[in-house]
Amino acid sequence: MTRRQPVVTGLSPKEGPPGTKITIRGEFLGNRAEDLIGLTICDSDCLLSAEWKSPNKIIARTGSSKGKGDIIVTTRSGGIGSSTVQFRAYHETIGPLKESAVWIEESPMQSLAWGRRSLAPTKYTQEDPLGLSIEGNVKKLTEDLRDIFPEQSGDLSQENFSPGWFLLEHHNTTSFDDLKAGLSYLRRKVESQRDGQLSFLKANAGAVMDQLDTLMMLRDKYEEDMTETAEPICKLEKAIKESIIESNSLFTDVLYRREKADTMRAALFALSRHKFLFCLPKSVEQSAKRKEYDIVINDYARAKNLFGKTDVPIFRKVLEEVDRRIVGIRKELHQQICLMPQSVDQQKKLVKALTSLEMQQNGLEIAEEIPETDAAWDAIKARAKYLDETLKTIFDQHAPRENNQPPAKGRDGNDAPPRVLFCEEVCEVAASQLPDLWRLGQAYFTGELRGLSEPKPGVFKRIIITSIETFCSYLRNAILSASGQRNYNTGTTPSWPATSNSTIIQFIPWISQCLRYVRIAYATLIRVDLPSEVLDIIQKLINQIRLFCLSTIFKKAIDKVKCLDEKETWSLGSVPDFPGATNLPNMFEEIVVEHLEEGLNACLKPEIRETALLDDQSEGLPHISQRTRELLTTFCEVIETLAFQKCDTTQPAPLVCQLIGFAASANSSIQPHGDDKSWRQIVSWDQKLLCCLANCLYCNKKFFAHLNTVLTKNGYPISKMVFEDGRMNVNKLVSSIVETFVEHKSDPLVGTIEPSMYIGKFQWDLVSSAEGLRPYAHECADNLVGVYSEIFAISPLLLRAILEPIIQTVAEELARLLTCVQRFSANGALQANIDIRFLRDILKLYSNSTAKSFFGEALEAIPQLSDEGEKHVMRVLAKIRQDMRLHVMCFSVQNP
Structure with missing residues (x-):
């Protein structure tokens, strides 16, 4: 269906003052009365006065606009229309005889500028003050003059009279010379009016004298009448008084009763x-x-x-x-x-x-x-006092119950401790009553409750701050006192009673819930639009609780880490890049990540109007850094506990070499057989030491750096110095474990060298031939290979760190023994050279400078060989290397 826009084509009348009733004609002016939704006349909304007659006719009254303008009709069916005609609105002057809705002053109008008044309050109708003929003069259109002279008039009687308007309207075609003549006429007429009063008296002197004579005659007549009528009036007055007295004497009783009745009637009427x-x-x-x-x-x-x-x-x-x-x-x-x-x-x-x-x-x-x-001020003080009393009552209800709780074994874990219930109720009271107190104060200061007294904004601010500080002090005493620090009590509120450690332990898991209660109350107070100074007090408390909650989460993680020694299964292969490392670091990381997520969700994520907890300038970062340092230290202590905790169960003695107690099967790969419990029972202490060493190396080289990255990604910007301290602790632990392992392995190995060297009453000066190794050299090589295989089975990365001090000890013992030999035979010197050179050569890769110096000292203690002897030694060493090529290969691997 095509929309037809309204068109205004006719208007009657076309001009008028505000309130003029006009008839609008046109096309498509609406299908019905409800279709007409807008009518604008000269930019003035006239819809309220519009009366729809037909699609071609509308009757309305004009508004208060002034000047020419269009008539715009708006309908639902056609939209905004257009107009081909215009209406001119003007504000006319209301005279005494003009119908008007307001009262018009009817005093005689000042019609002429030179002081003469007209005889009647009608419009001045002088033909022409210039005395010029206006016959045949074409007047200028009034509406054109209004456009030229806005807010002015051509009427001589108006205050906004405009000479230009007057001349254009009455003398549009008059020549300039005639206008100058008219101006001369007007000046003569004004000059003649100045002497008009004196000439008037001279011309009418007789009439003035007659008026004076008439006034003199009226005065004489009045004096005669007063003399003749004075006595009769006195007599009449006396007679009237006597008649009144007589009438009163006749009707006293009647008049009294009437007066009484009138009085009663008046009283009843008044009631x-x-x-x-x-x-x-x-x-x-x-x-x-x-x-x-x-x-x-x-x-x-x-x-x-x-x-x-x-x-x-x-x-x-x-x-x-x-x-x-x-x-x-x-x-x-x-x-x-x-x-x-x-x-x-x-x-x-x-x-x-x-x-x-x-x-x-x-x-x-x-x-x-x-x-x-001041009623409003008393209401504010009463509400503030009630809030303080309510908080004190809640404290008195829950504080004594702290020490009356049933033991942990006899109570339900889902039952909240009294502190938690106290925090919940206190937050609910604060969230409901503090906004009421603030709204009451705002109504007082905005004037809604203003009384006769002056407001006290400073005192009210102190009341609000005191109430907030009291609320925070109660929460601080209840929550933060569980940290063991008693300096949280400000002295304005009672301290939370001292409780046992078990009660504190029961409360610790509920700290995050208490933080949630405080945050809900804080969000409610933010919506009330409290001042920032007041909200900062609660924000400081929330940051303290957040930090305490985060600290307890780290403490809980530390407690779990302490129990990791009971969960160690000694299963290898958990870390591909570090053989020998067990699943212990992974379990530690799982505990850390779990508690990091808990701390991030409960504490670190700032909610509305909260600041970051671990900023560089905040006091939380050093505290959490210390907790992280404790966490790493605890993990190192777990490794230390596992390393130095020997097995209580006695294992059957395995096959050993001839003189020293090393397991013959030490070079076998240790892998779990059966369940973890049985596997843990068959792992020897030596193997545990090696696993702990591998874990320490992994922590030092990679794991602690990886842990730092994990903490940073989760929003914990812990300083690298914390992990450097952890690495230092690990290095100290490595040194301690290596020293223990070396001592454990070196003592029996070194102790068997001398007995094995002189077994069978061997003497170096009685050697008959030197065609092979002595038993002590074989045993040294075999025992070192046994240690090598045991270390290699766990972690090849530990070979150099452990073998070097063991080989140094062996070299030192050999140097000591050979230095003490009194005399060598020729074959004895050959035999000693063969033994020492073989051990020196195959152990060269794992010999430090000290060990090499000891081997050199041992060789120096042996007499020098001849060329034939040197050739014999080289031939025998070549044969021995061929026979013991496995030993040689074992110690010749550069990076096993």
């Missing part, structure tokens, strides 16, 4: 007419009992307006009684205002009622019986 006033004392009391204080205020104000200035004694007496009743109502209202608990709206209603009654009785003597008070 009936002013029943409202006489019933007012009782009605105000009844309305006050029904809590209808608005009725009391209205009735009292009405009585004061009607009878406040009356001099009638009975009315004054009733009003005084009403005033006394109102004084009593004021006292009752003041008591109810200070009576808590009650809603803010109810309190505001009572304050407004009391303030209104105080203002109505302001200045009365009876009102001085009540001391001047």
